[in-house]
Structures are given as structure tokens and as C-alpha cells.
Amino acid sequence: MLRNYFKIAWRNLLKNKSSSFINIMGLTIGISTCMVILIFVRYESTFDAHHSNAEKTYRIVQRYSLPEETLYWNTTAYPLAEALRNDFPEIDVVTQISGPVSRVFQVEDNFGNVKRFEESQVLFVDAQYPKTFDVHWLAGDLNSALSGINSVVLTAELAKKFFGLEKENYNSILGRTIFLQSKDPFTVTGVVASPPGNSDHQYTMLIPYEFFKINNEYFSSNWSGNYQGTTFVVLRSAKIKEALEKKIAGWKKKYLNPEDDKRIAYALQPLKEIHNETLYGNSPGGYIMPANILNTALIVALFILLIAIINFVNLLTAQSNSRSKEVGIRKVMGGGRFNLIVQFIFENSLIIIGILALSVFIVRILLNFLNTNLSVIDLQLELGWSHVGILLFIGGLTLALAAVYPALVVSAFKPIQALRNSIRFSGTNRFNLRKSLVTFQFAVVQLFVIAAIVLAMQMNHFRETDLGFSSDAVVITETPEFEKLEVYRERLLGNSGINKVAFGSGPPMAVNGIQLGTNYRLPEQPEEEVMMAEMKIADIHYLDFYDMELVAGRNFLGNKEAFDEFIVNETLLKSYGWNAEEAIGKKIQINEGQATIVGVVKDFNNNSLQNEISPCILLNWTYYQSNAFIKISDANHLSLGVIKNIWEQTFNNSIYDYQFLEDSIEKEYAVENLVFTGFGIFSILAISIGCLGLFGLMSFMISKKAKEIGIRKVLGATLFENLSLFTKEYIGLVALAFLVAAPLVYYFMNQWLEGFTYRIELSFWMFLSGGFVTLIIAILTCSFQSIKAALANPIYALKEE
Amino acid sequence: MLLQLRNIFKWVNSGGQRLFLLKDINLNVEEGEFISVMGPSGSGKSTLLNVIGMLDNFDEGEYEFLHESVHALKEKHRANLYKEYIGFVFQSYHLLDELTVKENLEMPLLYKKFKGTERKAMVADMLDRFNIVGKKDLFPTQLSGGQQQLVGVARALIANPKLILADEPTGNLNSAQSEEIMALFKQLNSEGVTIIQVTHSEKNAAYGSRVINLLDGRMIK
Ligand SMILES: Nc1ncnc2c1ncn2[C@@H]1O[C@H](COP(=O)(O)OP(=O)(O)OP(=O)(O)O)[C@@H](O)[C@H]1O
Numbered sequence A: 001m002l003r004n005y006f007k008i009a010w011r012n013l014l015k016n017k018s019s020s021f022i023n024i025m026g027l028t029i030g031i032s033t034c035m036v037i038l039i040f041v042r043y044e045s046t047f048d049a050h051h052s053n054a055e056k057t058y059r060i061v062q063r064y065s066l067p068e069e070t071l072y073w074n075t076t077a078y079p080l081a082e083a084l085r086n087d088f089p090e091i092d093v094v095t096q097i098s099g100p101v102s103r104v105f106q107v108e109d110n111f112g113n114v115k116r117f118e119e120s121q122v123l124f125v126d127a128q129y130p131k132t133f134d135v136h137w138l139a140g141d142l143n144s145a146l147s148g149i150n151s152v153v154l155t156a157e158l159a160k161k162f163f164g165l166e167k168e169n170y171n172s173i174l175g176r177t178i179f180l181q182s183k184d185p186f187t188v189t190g191v192v193a194s195p196p197g198n199s200d201h202q203y204t205m206l207i208p209y210e211f212f213k214i215n216n217e218y219f220s221s222n223w224s225g226n227y228q229g230t231t232f233v234v235l236r237s238a239k240i241k242e243a244l245e246k247k248i249a250g251w252k253k254k255y256l257n258p259e260d261d262k263r264i265a266y267a268l269q270p271l272k273e274i275h276n277e278t279l280y281g282n283s284p285g286g287y288i289m290p291a292n293i294l295n296t297a298l299i300v301a302l303f304i305l306l307i308a309i310i311n312f313v314n315l316l317t318a319q320s321n322s323r324s325k326e327v328g329i330r331k332v333m334g335g336g337r338f339n340l341i342v343q344f345i346f347e348n349s350l351i352i353i354g355i356l357a358l359s360v361f362i363v364r365i366l367l368n369f370l371n372t373n374l375s376v377i378d379l380q381l382e383l384g385w386s387h388v389g390i391l392l393f394i395g396g397l398t399l400a401l402a403a404v405y406p407a408l409v410v411s412a413f414k415p416i417q418a419l420r421n422s423i424r425f426s427g428t429n430r431f432n433l434r435k436s437l438v439t440f441q442f443a444v445v446q447l448f449v450i451a452a453i454v455l456a457m458q459m460n461h462f463r464e465t466d467l468g469f470s471s472d473a474v475v476i477t478e479t480p481e482f483e484k485l486e487v488y489r490e491r492l493l494g495n496s497g498i499n500k501v502a503f504g505s506g507p508p509m510a511v512n513g514i515q516l517g518t519n520y521r522l523p524e525q526p527e528e529e530v531m532m533a534e535m536k537i538a539d540i541h542y543l544d545f546y547d548m549e550l551v552a553g554r555n556f557l558g559n560k561e562a563f564d565e566f567i568v569n570e571t572l573l574k575s576y577g578w579n580a581e582e583a584i585g586k587k588i589q590i591n592e593g594q595a596t597i598v599g600v601v602k603d604f605n606n607n608s609l610q611n612e613i614s615p616c617i618l619l620n621w622t623y624y625q626s627n628a629f630i631k632i633s634d635a636n637h638l639s640l641g642v643i644k645n646i647w648e649q650t651f652n653n654s655i656y657d658y659q660f661l662e663d664s665i666e667k668e669y670a671v672e673n674l675v676f677t678g679f680g681i682f683s684i685l686a687i688s689i690g691c692l693g694l695f696g697l698m699s700f701m702i703s704k705k706a707k708e709i710g711i712r713k714v715l716g717a718t719l720f721e722n723l724s725l726f727t728k729e730y731i732g733l734v735a736l737a738f739l740v741a742a743p744l745v746y747y748f749m750n751q752w753l754e755g756f757t758y759r760i761e762l763s764f765w766m767f768l769s770g771g772f773v774t775l776i777i778a779i780l781t782c783s784f785q786s787i788k789a790a791l792a793n794p795i796y797a798l799k800e801e
Numbered sequence B: 001m002l003l004q005l006r007n008i009f010k011w012v013n014s015g016g017q018r019l020f021l022l023k024d025i026n027l028n029v030e031e032g033e034f035i036s037v038m039g040p041s042g043s044g045k046s047t048l049l050n051v052i053g054m055l056d057n058f059d060e061g062e063y064e065f066l067h068e069s070v071h072a073l074k075e076k077h078r079a080n081l082y083k084e085y086i087g088f089v090f091q092s093y094h095l096l097d098e099l100t101v102k103e104n105l106e107m108p109l110l111y112k113k114f115k116g117t118e119r120k121a122m123v124a125d126m127l128d129r130f131n132i133v134g135k136k137d138l139f140p141t142q143l144s145g146g147q148q149q150l151v152g153v154a155r156a157l158i159a160n161p162k163l164i165l166a167d168e169p170t171g172n173l174n175s176a177q178s179e180e181i182m183a184l185f186k187q188l189n190s191e192g193v194t195i196i197q198v199t200h201s202e203k204n205a206a207y208g209s210r211v212i213n214l215l216d217g218r219m220i221k
């Protein structure tokens, strides 16, 4: 019996080659896309879930309450970890992390060659780290590897790179020495596997926190600063979390000064929530994938799968019309409805299972493509056994909807009518169902298209908005030694391709997550009334370099070891209600000291455009001028080579790196870019699936109506009249779909845009053009088939019968 | 007695009016009869045949088939009844284009739960009996009309039905082909198979033992 079913299924597939192809293509695209999105969502929502203690691990975060705002920090004061360890026996493990940081190392390999490397993922961790997070040891003793001071643990990859290991005999490098900045010696005490991609703790090298502590005595013992340290705890049980938070609230006054004790509230954030929670953001080195984006992605995946399934069902039930004769014959020959249901379910399932297999193959290719080509985030997506669940879910849903439903429809045909070929779809429920399915499909397509248009406009808005400073052709390099700044500047300006050079702590807009923060108040104000401001160190060329405009006062006269001048932005003035002229000459107290306002700069976007401009203080300090800003004039970037040479001559102890300011700014919109790219791709996919479906439906309709067209033509109907016979109906459906889609997109896009301070206004034309594009595509798809039919010689069509 | 129709009425409602397709049909068929149903187009011949074949319902009257009251039977029982005792032959053959001759013959057996070896034997037997062994792996479209109808008859016969219902079996065939099929019917009938055929041709009707005339859904003498 099954052999018989299989044969007839196979022969039918071959008989309707083109429609089978369309059908299989559509569903394959849908299933593959859905799978890729689900795998991505799973990947992004299981960050650090693989650690054996994941359920009981928490990050200590702090809320910092100021009079006019509350700040959420994911970093804590360095001494916190040790204090918790000493005072709370109910906490199993407390670990302190600092970094990741970038450092230069010197290594002598097996052949006696001394090489230098820059490593950007150096993490300082204490001996508790491997008890908190799973680390896969390949060599060395996990209990003692990190307990020394000058020990170092390398990942296998780095071990190979450093020592030129051929084989995986990692034990052979234990005890070898590498040098930090060519002075501090470190002994290799362990080799570990690289952390998996879906972990926010990426490192290539682990150095004992003790080393950091000894070398940064001030930070590591200071309770009132907030530096780049992160504290994780493993609790005896997740149940005691709340009780512990309460206990900590009463305990912290033991260490914090009364001011901080009032402002700071510690909280325990579950490890598994970190990656998807925007409030606290990620620890240094990690990125955030907000939960609402993942939810949207899930909905998108489901919609794409649904429209693909709808296509499949539509085409299958349409084709089943041509199978009605078979149903009739089989019933007359004694086949019961049950037999026929089994047959058609079997047949459809066979096709769907084939499609699933094909999709798995395509998904592997797509994942590879994403891993290598998606530059905004570093993905390591892999198809593994853990995805069987996803496959079963998609497969099950598809089988239930696309295999069972058409089988039920087809098997219900009455034998006599089926044989007479008089099963009609018009006027019956089934036809209305098909219409509503097509409408739904086009509603989804339009949803995607309009969303993509809005997203494109917003991305464009980010790029086009006047930031209040000029960012083009600016190259940024580090400046490792402050003493050599003037030498560096002079050497740079000696080249014709380089126009301007300035130094400072960072560019006007905070990029790469680096922003110096401080508190400010008037000298006579009490300390509890401080407010938060961003501080920037700038030299006398900074304002001119970035075309920033002074609205009052003057520029700095020069940088000093003890700064004495401030230039503030207009936003800061608002906190005191001053106008620009009034502000000049006023004294302000910040954490780092006191100085006089000598200038007011016109507001510029010191935060990326999702956020508002915040109070900002520029100061004339010699410290922290850690970046050089270099304006190049040549378009072909010849100067880049020149800069590299000069840099290496000047700071011959470090490794050169540079970036374009515009690239760094673009990176601030990584998540938005990802969403936009995603929607762009998905709308194209949705359109393709929708068109495939429409194409298939049309070719079917036309084969049914070939005779009608023939007769109409013989009776004198024009091409246009014949065309409108088919297209009219679908234009109506697309229009109806628009009415469904437009309000939904309006709602969702409004919500999304609300997250940005600088946003576009939704306007009517975005919606109309989205609808119009879909309509045109639908008409073209319909016409392609019907023109063929309408142009055909009527004789052939009429002879058919 | 093979079957008996008593006062059978069948109608459809059209525009608030009852349109009668069959009116007061009374018919007794004995085993071994060969009956020809005749009448002008639209007189209800096919409808009658479908009612006898239990493919179509009727609205009034009684129908007994081998002492079972068909009108009182559940759908499933009725299906079992015709599955076991009735074979159909159609004017346009109604072979499955995607199946070979052999597979077409085997198809009804699949629904009647015969074992694989039994099926093979029965199919081989039929191919032999109808002299179409050489054509067993061809598809219907590769056969002439007469050959196709031969397969159609073979398919109707394969499960040894007591009754064969044939709706204009030679309607699409030329006269030589028609004669071949009629001769075949005659022979089957002589072997004990009851046959009811619809036909427009006096010549074909002459092969039968009795003629029933229909006009506007009513039997006339
Ligand atoms: N489902 C139906 N609804 C309405 N009228 C029907 C239906 N089925 C059959 N008829 C009508 O019943 C009448 C008898 O139809 P039937 O097919 O039995 O005629 P026939 O004698 O077989 O004609 P022909 O020799 O042309 O095959 C016809 O007038 C037909 O239009």
C-alpha cells in the first residue's frame, strides 16, 4: 500500500514539475529562515547558561541615586568582592574580575625568536573564577593556576600563537615565561579551551587579580570609585537571593562612606538575564541583545513560517482540484475516506520531510554565512543536536498545517462530483478561506516592507543628523606616553596629507562604551546635591579640530598638570539656569578638583543618538590625553601608512592600532543596524515567498481558466480585459491586506522609535509606498502568468477538452 | 434475487421547486441477468446506475441488495457492500494516469485487504485473461481507447463482483472496439456475472437479455 502511495506521490511530483518546484522552494525558504532565526534567538538567549552554576550565579550591580536621576551600573568598587567573601558565609563563591584590557606581550618561542603580540582580551580574575564559571582545562592545575601573582593561563589558540606549538602538547609550555610590556615576567601555569561564543566572558588570557591589585593599589582599595571591576557571586541556593539583597542593604554602611551609603543600592542580577537586559547593560567586553528584539525576531520567524505554510497549503488544495478525478476513482474502487486521508497525509508528509532535510542543509550554509559575514556582532552559530527540538517544532507545525489540512479537504470530495470534475471552489467556504489566507500573507509581507522602509529612514536619520561637530576623515590612534605628545604632533603635521591634530580623552561623541564620568556641584553646595556630568580632557586644538562652536568665553590657554579651566556645554548650564554669559567665571567643583568656567560650547551630541545630550565638562588636564585625533585630507588614505610609521617611531614600545571616528560612531548603532539588516532581508524573503505563492496560484487558476480565456478571446475580449479577469481580485486582496497591516506597523514602529531621542516622524508616504511596492510586485507576478495565457492562441485552449 | 428497487424517487430542489431525477422506479434484478438501460439524454440513466451502485442517495423508496435494506444501512456498511459485490466501468475509462496498467488493476485490491501474493496472482490472472500481459507496464495514455476500456473492465472484474455496472462503456469507442467489449460482457454474463449497462445503441442493447427504457426519470414499457 505505502509503495503504491509512494509511487503515485513521486509521479505526481514529476508530472507537475514547475508547480512542485515552486511549492518546495517556497516552503524550503520559509522553514530555513525560521530555523536560522530560532537558532539565533536560542543562541542569544542562552548566553552563559552552560556554566554548571548558572542557576545560582549572580552579578552584583548597583543603582546610584542622584537627586534628579538614577544610574544603573554593572561595575562595582573593587574591595566589594573581598568584603562579601569575608562577611557572608551563605555565599559559596565570590569572584572579582577586571578587564578585559589590551596589553602587549613579549614571548620567546621554541626556536629562540623573540616576538611581540598585542592581546586585547586579557582578563584579570581571581582563583574563584573557575569555580564560578566553567573553564575547560587542557593543561595545568585548576586549583593553583591562578593563585600566584605572576602566573598566566592561556587559551589553546593563544598558546599555539605564542609558542608555535605544532601538536597539542600543552603540558610542554607549562613553566615557560612571557613578559608583559617587556618587563613583568609571567609563568604559564595553565592552558584552557577558548570560551564558547555565547558567553559574555571572552578572554584569550587570564592573569591573577592579585597582580592587578598590587599594581593598582589606589583603585583596588577604594570604595567610592566605580571603575571597570565586576563582581559575581554563587549562592548556596537561588532561594536566598532576596534575603541576601536585604542583608547587604543593611551591611554596606560598614564600608561605604555615609554619602555613598545613601546613594548606592546593591542588587543581585541573575547571570542568565545579563545578556538580554538593557537596564544594567553588559560588563566590559560583552554586548547586549535586548529581550524585546529577540521577541520580535521570534514573531518574525513564526510569521515567515506561517506565510510559507499558507502558500504550501494554498497551492496544494488548488492542485488537489486536479487530483479530484483520482479521489473519485479511488472511492468508487472501494477506497474509504480514511484510506484517502492516509494516502494524502503520507504523500504530503513525504514532501515536507524532504523539504525539512533540504532546509537543514541550507541552514548550515546560512549559519556559516552569518558567522563569517555579520560584522556587527561576533556570532558562532552552529547546527547541533540541541536544535533537534527546534526542527521538531517547525516540522510538527508544518506537518500539522500543511500535510493534514489539505488531506482532509481532498479526501472529502464526493465521488460522483469528483469524477464529473465539478468540484467548485467558487462561492464555497474553501474559496473564502483561500482568499483570507492570501490576504493574511500579503498583510505580513506589507508589514515587513513598511517596517523596513521606516527602519531605513531612521538609520539614515542617524547618519544625516548634524552632530554638532565634524567627524569626517578623522583617524584616532592611542597615545601611550603623554610626554611625547608634542613630538608626535609635530611629526604628524610635517606631512602634507595631514591637516590637523588634537589630543584628548575621547572624541566628542562617546564611542566604544568609553566615557569618563564625574560629579559636579557649586563649591558652596553640599555634597549630596551633586549631579552627573561627562568629562572630557581636551587640548587647545580640540574645539577647532572638531568645528565646535563657542557661544561665550574663550578656548583653553594650555593644558596643565593641575587643571584650572573648564569649558562646559549648554546643557550643563540648564542645571543652574544660567545663560552663557553668566556662566563665564563661575567656579565648579568636580570629583577631580575645582576650576573656573572659561567658555561655553554649543551643544553637540556627546551621546549616540538613541540618547539625549548630557551635561559635559571639558577640562585642560595633561592627564588622560590618551587619544590622538588626526584629520587626513587625502581620499585614498595614503596618510594611514605615514601615521603608522610616525607612531611606531614615536612610541616604539607598543603595537599600533587605529580607527576611523565615523566607523566607531556607526558601531554605536550596531543593534539598530542588525535590526534593519534583519528586516531588510526578511522583507525580501517574505516578498519572495509571497510571490512564489501567488505565481503558483495564478498558474493553477490559469490552467483552469484557459478555456474561459479562449472563449472570451474568440468572442472579442481584449488582452487587457482578459488580464483584469485575474489581477482584479488580487489587487483587491492586496488593498485589504494593507488596511490590516498599516495600523499594526504604525503601532509597532511608533513603539520602536520611542526608544530614540533623535527619531523620524512616521509619515503617510512611508506606508503608502510600502503598500504600493507590494501591489506592483503582486501585479507583476500575476501578469507574468496571465499575459502568457491571454496571448496564447485560443484554438489550443479550446481543443484541450 | 440480486437486488430490488421499490418506488424509488430522487429529486433536487431548484428555485423552490422539486426537480425529479427519478420517479417511482420499480426494478427487480435476478442474478445472471444482462440488462440494458436506454433513453434520451438527460432521462436519468446515469442517475439510476449511481443509485444502484450506491454512489448516490435517493430520497424516497426502498432498495434491497442481497436481502440487505440499503436505504437503512449506514454509510460504512453500504460502502462495504458495494466494495464486495459491485464493479464499475465508465465511458471515459477513469484509469489513473499516474499508474501503470498493472498498478491500476491492483488498486481496488489494495482497498479490499488482499495479501501481496494474492494480489499478484489475481493481477496476473486478469492480464492473462484479457490478453494484455505485454501492456502491463505501460501507462494508460500509451494505450488506445479500446485497450483502455479493456483495462477498465478488467479492473471492475478483478475482485470477482456479482454485479457490473457500466455507464456507456463503449461511448468513446469505434464499432470494432465496441463489439469486442460487448462480446466480453456477453461471455462474462455467461459465466454468471450480472451486468447492467447504459447504452444509446440498439445494437449493444441486443447483447442483453432485457431492456429498460427511461424517460424523464420514469420507467416506460
Ligand atoms: N446534482 C444534480 N443537480 C441537478 N440536476 C441534476 C443533478 N444530477 C443530474 N441532474 C439532472 O438530472 C437529469 C438526468 O441526468 P443523468 O446524468 O442521469 O442523465 P443521462 O440519462 O445519464 O443522460 P446522458 O445520456 O446524457 O448521459 C439531467 O437533466 C441532469 O441535468
Ligand SMILES: [Mg+2]
Pocket: B045, B046, B047, B167
Ligand atoms: Mg449519462
